[in-house]
Amino acid sequence: MRGSIDGVTYTEGVNGRLSRSKSSLDKAKMDANPKYEVLRLMQQELSLFSKFGSLMRSGIQNELARVKPYRGVQRLNKILIQIKNEDTVHRMGERTVGEGLESEKGRALLKNFDFYGKTTVTSVIDKELLLDPDTGVITIEKFNPVEDVIAPKNVTHLQLRSLVIGLDEGNGIAAVRRSEEVYLPLEVGSADVVLDPNGLPGVDRHLLFVVQVLFYKEVNGFRELTGTDSAALTIISVV
Numbered sequence: 001m002r003g004s005i006d007g008v009t010y011t012e013g014v015n016g017r018l019s020r021s022k023s024s025l026d027k028a029k030m031d032a033n034p035k036y037e038v039l040r041l042m043q044q045e046l047s048l049f050s051k052f053g054s055l056m057r058s059g060i061q062n063e064l065a066r067v068k069p070y071r072g073v074q075r076l077n078k079i080l081i082q083i084k085n086e087d088t089v090h091r092m093g094e095r096t097v098g099e100g101l102e103s104e105k106g107r108a109l110l111k112n113f114d115f116y117g118k119t120t121v122t123s124v125i126d127k128e129l130l131l132d133p134d135t136g137v138i139t140i141e142k143f144n145p146v147e148d149v150i151a152p153k154n155v156t157h158l159q160l161r162s163l164v165i166g167l168d169e170g171n172g173i174a175a176v177r178r179s180e181e182v183y184l185p186l187e188v189g190s191a192d193v194v195l196d197p198n199g200l201p202g203v204d205r206h207l208l209f210v211v212q213v214l215f216y217k218e219v220n221g222f223r224e225l226t227g228t229d230s231a232a233l234t235i236i237s238v239v
Contacts (some may be wrong), residue, residue, distance in 0.1 A: 015218065015229070017054045023218065024202050026086065027119060028213050033196075038092075040093070041092045041093030041202060042093075044093045044094070045093060045094075045095055045225060046066040046083060047079065047156065048079060048084070048094075048095075048096050048097070048199075049080040049084045049097050050077065050080075050085075051169070052078045052080060052097040052167075053077055053080055053170075055167060055172060055173075055174050056076070056167065056174065056208070056239050057072075057076075057112055057115075058174050059163075059165045059167075059174035059176040060086070060115065060163065060165065060176065060210070060233070061196045063115070063163070063186070063212055064115060064233075065235055066214065066225065066231075067116050067214070067225075067228045067230075067231045068159055069115055069116050069117050069192050070116065070117035071117060072115060072116075072117060072158055072163070074091045075117055076111075076113070076115075077089065079109055079110060079113055080097050081115055081163050082102060082109050082152065083097050083100040083109050084096060084097050084115040085100065086099075086100035086101075086103045086105050086106035086109075087099035087100045088103070093188065096169070097169070098164070098167075098169045098170070098205065098206065099201050101206050101238065107238040107239075110208070110235055110238050111235055111236065111237060112201070112235065112236070113234070113235045114230075114232055114233060114234045114235075115210075115234075116231050116232060117231075118228075118229045118230070118231070119229070119230055119231075119232050119235045120232055121211045121213055121232045121234040121236065122149075122234070122236075123150070123227060123232070124149065124230055124232050125140070125142055125148060125149055125152050125213065126140075126147075126148050127140050127141075127148040127151075128140070128151065129211060129236055130237065131209055131237055133207070133209070133237065133239050134199050135199070135200070136162070136164040136196070136197040136209065137195065137196045137197070138162045138179075138194075138209070138236075139193070139194050139195075140191060140192065140193040140195075141192050141193060142190045142191070142192065142219070142221060143190065143202065143223075144185045144186045144188065144189065145158060145184050145185065145186045145187060145189070145229070146186060146187065146189075147188075148209065149186065150230075151186055151215060151227070152215055152226070152227030152229065152230040152231065154226065154227075154228075155215040155216060155217050155226055155227045156183060156185060156186060156216065156217050156218045157183060157187065157214060157215070157216045157217075157218050158183075158184055158186060158214065158215050158216070159181050159182065159183050159184075159212075159213070159214040159215075159216065160181070160182040160184070160193060160195060160211070160212070161178060161180070161195065161211070161212045161214060162178070162179040162180055162195035162196075162197055162209070162210065162211050162212070163177070163178050163179070163183045163197065163209075163210040164174055164176065164177045164197050164200055164207060164208070164209055164210070165201070165207070165208040165210060166200065166201030166202065166203035166204050166205070166206070166207055167203065167205060167206040167207075167208070168203045168205045169205070169206075171202050175201035175202055175203040176201060177197035177198065177199060177200060178191065178197055179195040179196050179197045179198075179234070180202065181194075182195065183216075195211070203239075206238065206239070207238070207239040208235050208237075208238055209236050209237040209238070209239070210233060210234065210235050211232070211233075211234055211236055212231075212232065212233045213230075213231060213233075214231050215227035215228075215230055217229065
């Protein structure tokens with residue numbers, strides 16, 4: 001059922017059926033009532049971590065356009081809330097994701113987050129990804145696409161690429177460096193794969209090292225992106 005009845009709006013989405021009614025609490029009432037002080041502070045922090053999430057996504061719009069993320073904003077915000085709580089410097093209402101990422105626990109919370117949301121790179125590639133954080137170069141030694149990849153059915157090739165996302169939330173800047181795409185047939189053979197972004201971005205308050213995996217079916221030289229449930233765009237390290 002969709003529509004509105006007696007002030008209640010009914011919708012249906014990826015999370016199932018939802019109902020929503022308009023609250024009588026408006027901003028003026030909330031600002032005037034001291035009982036809502038904690039709620040006001042929580043809303044201030046909501047604005048801060050939502051902006052951080054938007055900044056993260058702004059640097060990878062091309063990659064997000066290739067595969068539709070599954071509940072991307074909701075999943076990311078859930079993680080950013082936890083990271084924001086690791087801010088031990090600011091008072092409630094002023095805590096930020098950026099400060100939370102200064103802690104080891106905060107960085108660990110963001111590691112292995114996948115922007116697409118159906119799997120992760122480490123679930124698809126059964127091989128160690130060797131990262132040099134000083135250069136951004138990622139190496140997969142003696143990579144065998146048949147033995148080291150958990151591929152979906154009816155695909156013939158996979159594509160690998162690395163990204164380094166530099167974030168400066170204070171100035172609202174996101175800068176990205178990308179490696180060349182490595183396009184490989186799913187055939188027996190072993191060779192080192194090197195994903196080189198040719199340096200780090202100039203913005204380096206926070207650096208996110210990301211690996212993308214896509215699968216294709218190739219026929220007569222034409223590539224068709226397929227197996228998107230196995231596509232991954234995963235943060236493998238945070239500095």
